[in-house]
Amino acid sequence: MEIPDIVVGRLPIYLRALSHLESIGQTVTSSHEMGNALGISSAQIRKDLSHFGEFGKQGTGYQVKYLVDQLRRILKVGADWDIAIVGAGDLGRALANYNGFADRGFRIRAIFDSDPRRIGQTHGGHVVQDARDIGRVLPELGIRLAMVAVPAAAAQLVADHLVAAGVQGILNYAPINILVPEGVQVQYIDPVVHLQRMTFYLEAPTPNPVTG
Amino acid sequence: MEIPDIVVGRLPIYLRALSHLESIGQTVTSSHEMGNALGISSAQIRKDLSHFGEFGKQGTGYQVKYLVDQLRRILKVGADWDIAIVGAGDLGRALANYNGFADRGFRIRAIFDSDPRRIGQTHGGHVVQDARDIGRVLPELGIRLAMVAVPAAAAQLVADHLVAAGVQGILNYAPINILVPEGVQVQYIDPVVHLQRMTFYLEAPTPNPVTG
DNA sequence: GATGCATCGTGAATTCTGGCACAAGACTGT
DNA sequence: ACAGTCTTGTGCCAGAATTCACGATGCATC
The missing domain is CATH 1.10.10.10 (Winged helix-like DNA-binding domain superfamily/Winged helix DNA-binding domain)
Structure with a gap:
């Protein structure tokens, strides 16, 4: 059934x-x-x-x-799932520091970025690794889930690399749709989508004549 | 229709x-x-x-x-909507610094927190204000939308204050359902909900005998 | 201008979803 | 023991949502 x-x-x-x-x-x-x-x-x-x-x-x-x-x-959240974060900008760091994953079945295990200035920094107890190492590190750790917190322009490429590394589920924070092979799960989080969904039901704002 | x-x-x-x-x-x-x-x-x-x-x-x-x-x-996203952020933790700060709102119809106008150590800090060009001033500041600025990035335990109370201040739409990042009066829009963002929705379709993880 | 192909908008058909309402069972208090 | 009150699980069905399929139209090419 x-x-x-x-x-x-x-x-x-x-x-x-x-x-x-x-x-x-x-x-x-x-x-x-x-x-x-x-x-x-x-x-x-x-x-x-x-x-x-x-x-x-x-x-x-x-x-x-x-x-x-x-x-x-x-x-299937009885045992913990290991997660990788790609993108160590403000959002990626906030996710790395968020302690609301642990008791709900998930555990951050790695964080990646492509910016050399970010690689080596520590966030939430994890050293930011070079995004080029995704293909090696993820299989080593057996990571099957990833959260993508990179600019929209990079999201598809990152997703491709993640899928190639064996990732089966992607939570995409980049405001863009990505294409993945069948069998790979994708979910999206885009605050603007939710905001726009709400504004549909509200009266349009009247531009303030003073502040513009 | x-x-x-x-x-x-x-x-x-x-x-x-x-x-x-x-x-x-x-x-x-x-x-x-x-x-x-x-x-x-x-x-x-x-x-x-x-x-x-x-x-x-x-x-x-x-x-x-x-x-x-x-x-x-x-x-109704032709003109910009003003938004308040409540909660200046990691997530609230990431939202305040996110520059993806501006060109999609939204503009951060205020950020609040109840922690005295955070009040007065500046994030994304906005000084963190005392959450107790929500009832005064929001009507002054005509703000009708808010993003809630506070701990789950505080979310309902914050939502009540926002509604009392005239807010008509709440984007709730706290992992808890909130009750609001009819006519007030609520949307939720909880990464764990999305992750759990994906893990349903995957094979359960086998606990690693080495790392636990 | 005629042919072939692409695309929209939409009525009809199909599939999906949610809610009603009720039988069956469980608990409480007398 | 028994009446009264709750609550679950589910068959049924109305309404919602999606897809199908087709007439109408636009464009490119010859």
């Missing part, structure tokens, strides 16, 4: 909400409670989860810890 | 791709070319655009510049 992509996309949201409940000491929840917190219908949550098994109990709801474990298993 | 959200969500992607074509000097494109570049069917692109008018010409395709202008108008 094939799981719809759109369902898969919601699972990390559920996991995040459940982990939050767990962290505040709540042991049981319901599809209604989760739905209210997430702005999703309870029926949707139940149906999504039902693709993978029966995790709840009638009349009671879901055991938070048990459901967290199940979602971690389903999403 | 109501435009489906899912269509609105694709428009910024189209705009980004078209702007790229424009930047490399291409003056004409087609739904097929765009579709190939974006991994979207050409019919989908044509139908999405048809919600807003007839922008192409049979046999020829679309004038890139014209379509860019139209999408900017539709998304």
Whole structure:
């Protein structure tokens, strides 16, 4: 039975909400409670989860810890995934220093840049390596995921190198679409896309006659 | 006629791709070319655009510049939107220094933090202000959009203050869902959500017996 | 100007998605 | 024990979203 992509996309949201409940000491929840917190219908949550098994109990709801474990298993984030960061600019450094990966199944293992002035610097405990070494270092470390934080003009080339090095998933922060072979996962993060999606629903700004 | 959200969500992607074509000097494109570049069917692109008018010409395709202008108008990013950043940690600073907003319809106008050690620092040409002044400063500047880059534990409170200050759209980088009044737009950026969405489709990692 | 090819916009057909509503089960309190 | 209240998992179906396929049109070439 094939799981719809759109369902898969919601699972990390559920996991995040459940982990939050767990962290505040709540042991049981319901599809209604989760739905209210997430702005999703309870029926949707139940149906999504039902693709993978029966995790709840009638009349009671879901055991938070048990459901967290199940979602971690389903999403395969039980053991840590190693990640490489390409690009040691402001964003790459922020990612390298971010401590929100560790407890959610991911671990930064390497960071690369092509600028000689950045190579050798240390960020988040990792020495910036020469981007030309991606093809050697990634297979050595068995890294299969990468975050791309380079200028748009370089993103496709970087992606090509990553794929050649065996990377199977790319999280692309560069504001450009990239093409990869079938079987390689790509996800995009572009704040402007989200901002523009919001402004569609708002009244257009009136240019300030003073500041321009 | 109501435009489906899912269509609105694709428009910024189209705009980004078209702007790229424009930047490399291409003056004409087609739904097929765009579709190939974006991994979207050409019919989908044509139908999405048809919600807003007839922008192409049979046999020829679309004038890139014209379509860019139209999408900017539709998304209301013709004139610049002012944005506030809340949180001057690594991520907030990276956003403040990012120069990719300016030419896509947005302009950072203020940055806030609650940590006295950060207040007064300058990032991206903006002095970090006291987060307690959000309620005063935002209305003064007429800011209606904000990016939240604070720890998850603080995100809901910050969002409440932003909404009270008249903010109509929040781009939330904190890994937690927030509740806002109806009419306020919220978008989320959480790299881990994207990573987990990819790992679902990959083989689970085998823990390295040496490094753990 | 006629032919061949390319492309758009769109109605129809198909596939997908979400929500309703209910049977079944679980818990609480008397 | 039993009534009352919750909650899950799911069959069903309406509506949404996507794709198909085609008429209409534009351009290049001969």
